[in-house]
Amino acid sequence: MPATSDNFFATPGGLLQLGLETAFFSLQGTDAHIFSGRSTISERRELEPRWRIATFIGGLCCELHRALTHLIVTTAAGEEWPAFLGGLLAWLEQRGTDRYFVRWRAQAHETRGVGLFALPHIVPAPVLQMLGSGNAVIVPHLMASIAGIPQHREHNVLDELVRRSLALVIDRNLLASADRYGKPQYGSHLERYLVDAFRRLTAGHSAWTPNRDKSRLWLGPEGLFLIWPGAAEDVLKLLENDQLAGIPKSPHTLLDICASSRWGNPWANRCVRRR
Template identity: 70%
Template sequence: MVIPSSAANTFSSADPGFAVQTVDEMLAANADIIARIKLCYGADRESFESDVLALIHRYAAYVHLLPATADNYFSAPGGLLRLGLEAGFFSLQGTDAHIFSGRSTISTRRLLEPRWRHATFIAGLCCEVHRVLSHIIVTDASGEMWSGYVQPLTAWLEARGTARYFLSWRPQAVETRSLGVFALPHVVSPEVLHYLSEDNAIIVQHLMASIGGMPVYRDHNVLDNLVRRSLALVIDRNLTANADRYGSPQFGSHLERYLVDALRRLANSNSAWVCNHDKSRVWFGQDGLFLLWPNAADDIRKLLEADQLPGIPKAAETMLEVLLAAEVFEAQDAAHPTWTIYPPSAKTVLEAVKLTSSAILFAGIDPSPAALEMKLVRRAGETDPSPPPAPPQRPARAGEQLSLIPSGDSSSATKSGGERPQKPTPPEAPAPTALRLSFTLEAPMRLNPVVRDALGAVIHTLNEGAGPAQGRTVSQGFFVPISEFERRGLQPSMALRALADVGMLVPAQPDGPPTLTRDFNGTPTVGIVIDPRFIAGFDLAGFSVQDAEDH
């Protein structure tokens, strides 16, 4: 198929192209990770070549030298191949610490364990293969486009007899993991699927659910947990190894999937996330679906920490930015990412985030919760827009005849009994008051996310019930000991550079070093001072801050 001229202009390639290589050449370039996979698989050479190397060969033939992302993790030529090999290796390695088919007999487990390990490696190898179909466009020099649904890229290149191909990225592509199911037949042969499905009906089911991104709520998918953890580790290691990415983080590319998955798991299994119940995190009204924030963020953090996923943000502010950038959440306006709502059971207005669609949270919940017959959003000074509830009626006593006159008709009620003295009108209930101020980090978007998480966690300790404070206020701003960054695994020099680049530090002297010594918990401590304008909850009148500058 030849691309029309308009489409060719839309997806015009911005790179000089990729030189065609053989599969053996590509595997030779990844000999180190393949050797680790062989050692971890623990089989003789013949078994490894038939069971694992054949899969790797087919996967390499399918993705060739395609990168995984345009300008983020594994963006170099061959990035998607390397990503699949590393994710497959760590997934396979993780099977050594888990028991599959735990409820089965010993003989059944002995029969199925090798198949579970085989399936886990396949799931790790193909965990990002959906990107070939959703994000990438490959053409040859004449403009003919490759279809990843029809054949592997290597077979298409050989049939075309071309020595170079060109790559472009679909604009505003949406991650659609379910497309990986259509790429799987080009990597996994029918014989392998038959082997995995023998004597059981669950291994292939869990394999397909993992590759397609489909939750399995009624059964714990150990295979998918291993793959998710391995993929997060692999991506985090790759981003960390590319130090030039600091200062310009790419949000939403891989964190979104874990955060959205956590939202759905909590809505499906956590009693505090039952929609529209007293003290619930989730409120669904006529004006949309809302999550109480940062309460919901704390639940997400605890769930993902239990999953032991590396690189997942811990600060509520970072989670909010990721999900806003991914259009999972909807901001109130440019200056206010969160909303204030007044649920029926609340005594005051509450801070919340709004989801762009209720289907994001309620996917897999049948039937979906119904919305309340009222609006939830309440701004300062607004009265309750919902109609007042009907007054409770006293139950009738035995033998008592109920009045046919409506209780609200005062003129009729006083005809037989004379005029009653009018009761004084009760004073109007005061408008809901805002929540007590809490301390949160409001850093620029371009701040290194690792530094943002660490600093946000320190500032969070100022809030009531968050533990002993790990910093203190001084006349110029908020003092943070250098040791707090070291304790969180950060190099102080890197943290200082990232904070200085976005103008968040207050130097002790105009041209002096950024660090200074202050008393902290009775001990002279080396630290830095954060400009209080970047911390919500501080009264700036209490600091000797310079005139506000544009940050």
């Protein structure tokens, strides 16, 4: 199945290719990180290989939710694949068909947590048991990464590597697609990073406490307003520190992405207000 209808990795098999490339770069990134830095040498010897396997799985399954939330698969007769009941291949074999058709759900929302439902179809239970044996950290960090659950109070190195690799892989694919098919469609895959940046700033940045002197956030009867471009500069600085590929450098570009996202046009009015 493709990953998107007309954007990145839109060709047949694109979803698998996206997962494999992200998994590869995520695994490659583990060479420069020590996950169990506070553990003893003998404990690290046991845990580090598991962290590497978990990071590979995190990259492989980072966009798994798309198969369940973004597209509808049918046979030539119009029978729809019940995605929550089992895998596509077994379902097609039961019906004796070797062809299927993909339709895309209109305005599908990114619900990454759904990917956890399909995880057992890809990762056998003994593998998860091996990853969680003797520790209570690896599997929770893996699950949080796949589900897109932020862990602001606990540094999730695994998710950091997957996020960085995913941004790199998508950016590379968009540039390659531009060479083959014309102008790439930037921005749609950046929403998750922008939302996460807004959450992190409101949770831990003093300048993002609402209605304080020189605050980036102001809450009033008409709604919540961001002071622009100051808020954009904070967001871009945060994402730059994350070393994510493809992040725009201009506050104006960032505003365009927000205004054209699924959040809708209210951003166009609420981001540009200055004080």
